[in-house]
Amino acid sequence: MTKPATAPRRSDATKAAILVAARERFAADGYERATIRAIARDASIDPSMVMRYYGNKEGLFVAASAIDLRIPELGxxxxxxxxxxxxxxxxDRWENDDVLTAMLRVGVTNEAGAERMRAVFAEQIGAVTVGVCPVPAEAAHRAALVASQILGMALARYVLRFxxxxxMSRDEVIAWLAxxxxxxxxAETP
Amino acid sequence: MTKPATAPRRSDATKAAILVAARERFAADGYERATIRAIARDASIDPSMVMRYYGNKEGLFVAASAIDLRIPELGxxxxxxxxxxxxxxxxDRWENDDVLTAMLRVGVTNEAGAERMRAVFAEQIGAVTVGVCPVPAEAAHRAALVASQILGMALARYVLRFxxxxxMSRDEVIAWLAxxxxxxxxAETP
DNA sequence: AGCGTTGGTCAACGCTTGTTGGCAACGGTA
DNA sequence: TACCGTTGCCAACAAGCGTTGACCAACGCT
Structure with a gap:
């Protein structure tokens, strides 16, 4: 039951190519400027294929921004x-995965993108904080603070290119932010 | 010589109304989705007036995002x-001025907006750090770190609405971020 | 009163966008 | 071979965009 057991289709390669191109475009240009036509051109197929396989532009974004932060076990x-x-x-994640930059760029101007970002960070960072912070009731607040610093650095370093x-070298950033x-x-509540 | 000494024109009110509407739209929607037509509608004038007074859309954004962070004297x-x-x-600034949110939203998807943001934060935060941080040569790095935390919180709180x-109350945010x-x-270099 | 300058509207342009439906080639099955 | 679902391309649509130029109305001057 772990595998859907659906036979591999010839179109799987095309679908995957579309997703790769979509992630790159969304990450580089944000939601509005990443046009379906440009994505299709990158994937060397016709724009109408994108519609057939993902319904519409928002469906494409949802599919392209499926993400797992893969936060390591801290216990x-x-x-x-x-x-x-x-x-x-x-x-590491930010430098090796376009999806994170894409989510950040899209989340700022697109409500669906913002919602996705909220969900991902609340769940996945929140899951870590409950096990670590001294006041479990504050776990959500702590997660928000952590997210603010991490997103802020990602914004300055990878999006705005401040x-x-x-x-700053990786080690410098780590030494300051850690x-x-x-x-x-x-820490105790201030 | 301090005043340009140009007589006030009848169109000044219109120009100002355009700027107000532009700031709101840019702040709410970002660069691409803030259309000139929508801005003109908000200002109750014709879209062509925007072109006449500000040349083109980018000129409008530049005019609408003129900003002074008004960082207090810390000496x-x-x-x-x-x-x-x-x-x-x-x-305070973020809660009372649409321009900051507009700059943040636009800077993420528009290169001109990003450049403006880099300039504003480098100059105005940088000016503070040189006078305060123990190693003047590191002033730019320190400014980037400060910007990352402040922009990150603004992003989470005012844009993504995490x-x-x-x-969190104002006081809580201050107590944690300060x-x-x-x-x-x-601090000394870690 | 007559003038040029200014403030503003209107209709249209060329272009790009997301999206749709028709149609041709392919591939496995009977 | 005949069939049918799949894969793909092409051409077109309606809508929306930034932008332009012609045109009208009100004002300030002499």
């Missing part, structure tokens, strides 16, 4: 290094 | 509260 790790591990993880934020995240997660 | 204040003062100031980030900003500004 077994030393509690004092949670911040460092998290920041490192997110830098000079000094780009020039204590912040650590504090948001584990 | 005379107690050095230990710089973080708190800065965070409070930015929360539930927990919205629910130490972060303070550390980015004044």
């Amino acid at each position: 077994a790790l030393p509690g004092k290094h949670v911040g460092s591990v998290l920041v490192t993880h997110f830098l 000079g000094p934020a780009v020039e 204590p912040t995240v650590q504090r948001y997660l584990t | 005379a204040l107690p050095g230990k509260h710089v973080g708190s003062v800065l965070v409070t100031h930015f929360l 539930g927990p980030a919205v629910e 130490p972060t900003v303070q550390r980015y500004l004044t």
Whole structure:
């Protein structure tokens, strides 16, 4: 029952090519400027194929932005290094996956994108905070604080390409942000 | 010589109305979805007036996003509260001025908007950091860190409307972010 | 009163967008 | 071979966009 057991179709390759192109365009241009025609051109197919396989533009975005933050298991790790591990993880994810940049760019101008972003971060970061922060009732607040710092750095570094934020090395970024995240997660309420 | 000494024209009111409407639309919808037609409708005038007074859409955005962060003088204040003062100031500014949200929304999908944002934050936050941080050569890095945290919170709270980030009170946000900003500004290099 | 300048409307342009339906080639099945 | 679902391309649609130029109305001057 784990596999849908549907036979592989010839069109699977096309569908996948569309998704790859869509992710790149959404990440580079945001929702409005990423046109179906441009995506189809990148995937070397006709625009009408996009409609056939994904219904409409929003359906394409939903399919293209399916995402798993793959936050590592923190239970077994030393509690004092949670911040460092998290920041490192997110830098890796952002530099190796267009979907994150796409979600950020789209979420700012498109309500569906914003909703998706809220859901992903609330669930996946929230899941971590409940196990780590001292006041479980505050887990959502703590998650929001962590998200604000991580998204802010992603914004400055990968979207706005703010000079000094780009020039900083990975290790510098980690050294500065880790204590912040650590504090948001584990410090007493100020 | 301080005043341009140009007589006030009858069209000044119209120009101002266009700017107000433009700021609202850019802030609410971002660059692409904020159409000149919609802005003109809000201002109760014809779309062609926008072209006459501001040349084209980009010119309108440039005029509408002229901004001064009005960062308070920090020299005379107690050095230990710089973080708190800065965070409070930015929360005020963001809640009372559409231009900041507009810049954030537009900067994410429009290169000209991104450039404007880089310039504003580099100059105006950078000007503060040089006077406060212990290693003047690092002022730009420190400014980027401060910007990342402040922009991240603005993104979560005012643009994405991330539930927990919205629910936090002003004082809670200040209490959590102030130490972060303070550390980015004044702490020794980690 | 007559003039040029200014403020504003209207209708249209060329273009791009998302989206649709028709039609031709392919491939497995009977 | 004849059939039928699948895969794909093509051409077109209606709508919306930024932008333009012609035209009218009101004002300030002499």
